[in-house]
Amino acid sequence: MSLFQEDPKNIHNFIRASLPLDPKKLCESVPLPYSEKPGYSAVYRNKYSVDGLITRPHPSLATLFDLHEVAARSQPDSPCFGVRHKQADGTYGPYQWINYQEVYDRKVHFGSGVFFILQNNPYRTNSPVHQKIHYDPQATESPFVLSIFSANRAEWVTTDMACSAYSLTSTALYDSLGAQTSKYILSSTESPIVVSSKDKLKSLIKLKAEDPETLSNLITLVSMDPLDPKTDEALVKYANDNRITLFDFDQVLKLGEINKLPQIPPKPETIYTISFTSGTTGANPKGVLLTHANAVCAVTFCYSNITLPESPTVYCFLPLAHIYERMSISFALSMCAAIGFPQSPSPLTLMDDIKHLRPHFLNLVPRVYTKLEAALKAQTFNSDKPIIKSLFSAAINKKMELQAVEDGAQGKHIVYDQVVQLLRKKIGFDRLIAVTTGSAPISPETLKFIKASLNTGMSQGYGLTESFAGVCTSLKYEANPGSCGAISITTEMRLREVPEMNYHAHDKGGPRGELMLRGPQIFREYFKNPEETAKAIDSEGWFATGDIARIDATNGNRIYIIDRVKNFFKLAQGEYITPEKIENTYLSQFPFIQQLYVHGDPLKTHLVAIVGLDPATVDSYIKRKFNDILSNQDDIVDFFRNPKHRLALLEDMNSSVGGLLQGYERIHNIKVDFNPLTIEDNVITPTLKIKRPIAVKFFKEDFDALYEEGSLIKPDAHKL
Template identity: 30%
Template sequence: MGVNIGVTILISLIRIIVTLYDIITIPLYYYIQKPWKKLERAASQHGRQLDPTNPYSPWVRTNQHEKNLMQGCDNVTQFFDRVVSTYGDKKAFGFRPILEESSDVQANGRIFKKYVLGDYQWNNYYEMQERVKNVASGFLQQGIKHGDIVMIMADTRLEWMLSALALMKVGATVSTLYAILGEDGIAHGINETEVTHIVTSQDMLPKLLKILPRIPLIRNIVYMEGFSKVIKEQFPEEIKVTPFLKLEEMGKMVPFPSTYPKSQPNDTAILMYTSGSTGIPKGVMLSHRNVLASAAAYTVISPHLSKQDSYLAYLPLAHVLEMASEFYFMSLGMAIGYGSPLTMTDKSTGIKKGCPGDFSVLKPTIATGVPLVLDRIRKGVCEEIDGKGAFAKQLFDFVIKYKRHWTKQGYRTPIVNFLVCNKIKQILGGRLRMMAVGGAPLGPETHEFIDACLDIQVLQGYGLTECAASGTLMNVDELSSGRVGAPLAGVSIKLIDWVEGNYRVTDKPNPRGEIIIGGPNISKGYYKNDQLTKESYFDEDGTRWFYTGDIAEMYPNGTVKIVDRRKDLVKLQFGEYISLGKVESELKCSTYVDNICVIGDSYHDHLIALIVPNVKALKQLAQTVNKEHMSYNDLCRDLEITNLITKDIVTFSNKQGLNKMEIPTKIKLCSEEWLPDTGLVTAALKIRRKNIHDYYKSEIRNMYGGIDATVMGKSS
């Protein structure tokens, strides 16, 4: 007790000293930093409505395209050639060679691969162009021709992009699959596209060999070399298995034809499969025009970037956000260094102790991310601070709140940045200044925490595979959190009523409704699914539009806030509508939550939740009740532990402002990992509600008192 009182007194003294310092120095900061200019830019009009008298009229961005290399290009190959002629001998793409691989067996029996990686090795743009030609020629010798579909299924790496650019040069369509998909998802994608050629990585060969009887059309496999044991001799003779480097060497021997036919703007460049959060992954047909329009849409932030910036690429290239980002950064001549989620930081699970992570070696200035990554960074920082004692925790909380307060007033905090932020920022290399985040909603608390703690600009964006990742993006000058910015360049957004969910464009104070996105970035439709294409897309006045299924609120300055999703809305027993996605987004910030699926339906008057607990937080809780001797699985089943976490979730929910009907009354702690190969989450790590419901069907029935919960996400 005495220690706590002492800490409180000391923190209070620090507050007083800081307040006196602020009073004395505020005139100087006001004169030097000119905060009113930043506030003016933040409050400026980011988007405008084409017809302000019509509430259903589309919104567009106020500042449109900067001059860019995508303009006037008919296809991706023409664009890449223009990039090469512009930036030539500048560093283009880099990778870290694997110097050593070992296996680390955990206490729970899980095996982690540990790597020692070298420094980045680089190709400049001229060298990349030559390699693309060689690989393209190698593909021609493999029998691939203009109009064919070729599958790429591998983790993000230099050879992935090389293969994609080479296949587009050949005029083939690149079909993508996440490397972490389960066997059923892989077989579905390969069979639906009827591909005969697949480009993959060496460590994926065992999985392909296992499902070979289910993919009878496959005749050629090109694999990117790795450390794992080569098993190509185990494949039947009728299937040709070729190492990537050998393919490239073959291409060197036969020059690529100079008169080869060029792809047209409406030819399908990429057949990209959605992550499948609401069912079986759907193949989205993205044309060359779509891809280039998507890259051009991001030029609204080009004045804040230059060819001196560098980018760490680690998200799956099978995800449209990563692909759109890389094409855009290419247009600026930026250096793109490839990494992996397993090797990102010095403490990542795939990094051998003593070996620096990708961020530490590359020291990028720009990165992209998904909310789950940022949530984990936040929890990791908080756990590190908490471990240093009560004083460190309270001081850190004060410093972050202090910085957030002054940032919102338009000021910078150089002393806090120097003493606190710069040290924490070293986790991500020390030079990071901007991170674009998409793929799922990012909680305002996490957004503001990362902004303040790392002293970087977090730019939330919104997009879907169907619109080639180009929907909205925050301005660099925005100070808001919880919004996703204004429409990107060349993109139009309008709202339509969703009466069932009680969202209307005439709502006050701001219009609300389902988002419809239009523009040259909107895809041609779904592969082999004309009916769904007709239901989801339409053409009007020369513009192609897509129904997103997401519900938004439009602010007067043209910025968008995602408030709901049609498939995430449930109606409880007495008619209350609850957004499951909103509740999950708030509760993911809880200390005890690593992942969560909230459940409700019209047969019950309350919500329940399935939670994958944070291991470290769970073990710390166990120590407080003398149960540290119990295993992780036993702790997840322990009634006392479950009750304590339930109480904490209720308290946390109230702090987050959730109303009574939005707070889960019962929870189950799930000891199973939710991984893509289990089918419980997508390859983009979004939860798959129906799969989770089916997997935990009996537990859900018990939590609801023996009455089976019906289908997740239904509104009635």
């Protein structure tokens, strides 16, 4: 019997003809009448969904499985996964593609193969977890959790699609979590199988070898890379010695092809994935349970905003272990996009891949865009060729001026568009339609420059793991960039007053307070953690994000993220400080730094900070400011050990924020370095949020030294 009442091609064509929605209407949200309660703002919905939230792009599409089916049936011959292979000379060749039908077959074979190798596993025991491992076409919930552990690659997405095809729940491990956190995830999910890149196999086996009781349920590893019977003999033995069977991806595909099983379509309420958040407290991560209904809502959010070319191409760059990229790839698969994968886990190959792929869309994070901005400026504004410098400066400045006229203004110019196209073509951006950014603050000036220099739309979004990524995004051509746009058609919002931080529902210019979300895109609970669930979701279903937002009543009630709840402390003179707001202000206004960690001591009257310089731009700053030429990072760090040089830098930082900060919110002393906040030191999360309880201990000696030295701005400011 057909899954759909309509032909998949008709469904696909209907969606493409109906979406995206009108951006001029989509960029506004409205307060619902009589929805305001004491201590809260009104409830806001998107102008498109005032009468009811929208959950699907089409009535027939309720799960990711449905989306995959429509894509494969409507365009089976379209390119789906593209991979670059290493050549004899060490370079990587052009993208090689397999189509949607081939990917469809691989997911079915792999899903079937997973059941085969687990059901016939010699290390299967009488444990409750192992006894649940069996194929049941009538299953209503996943019989086990499958874990995925690798950098972005086609096998990662194939495995994830196979899970959807057989109603299996997946979870992801990633390097930045560390071995102990990986062990915690495997233990808490009781996962019997990990599909992993070959380089991670030994460390996974070692985890079980060191604690066989805790990981007794782990009995199978699947290598995404081929295993050689001779050279990998010791690895296979190591696995078997620890009661683990080891297969490679192709073996599982072949076993599944021979022992093919009918798919088990999930229901909307089926758990699609358990996404573990890294968190900012240093405690074990929380597992966010996300259903197929949540995932389809996220795809619906994407469809409502994005204009589709006839045959779209995307680049799978951001880590698939994080929800931002999983949303993006779910959307890409549903729209039959050609998805190109990185040649290696290193971000240094990004631009080379883009030249070969020529994508229509890019999803990146702010620190990648700031590096791109510096590279583009080096070829335009700062070119050593006067004609090039003059021509591109005129073109980009004019386009920035035209794009700032009004919302939606693309800044078209009959001459300068052709000039900018030369730059786009040179770096592989000639087909680019739009780029998006999220996960961390980005300077409005960076947004303006990239839009103009690449002649493309650029939007800033906001979302969380708990909301299956994006729940709002700005206009591609926002005249005055900086907002995260209006709340999406899938979700409603309100703000909770936080009086101790001076945020209220009736503040001038619009409500300010903790952003709260509700709707079908929002998660329902944390995995095996009812206490944290109760803290996060109230009796009315509102999820407290922990982020402080401002709703701007003057521009369609768009959202601005300005702070974090509880990220505040009091200085000795009694002033309350919210460090994240201060950090975001400096980072957005002073382009020569890319990291900032602000700290205050309750016994002191001023703030100190750890500053991470932007390696792409700081040498030009030093040349202009100090008339000195330095390019070596160690030399630059030594240069700023001099208090006079640090003072000059600090004065420029404080000057850049103008009247955006109060006097007591300005920094008085700094330690300067390159990339001082790292995931490896456990002071930031993989999404670049500062783990303040850990960071304050990590930098204690630095902060003590800065307070001992005193204020550079006012030498006697440290005296009470």
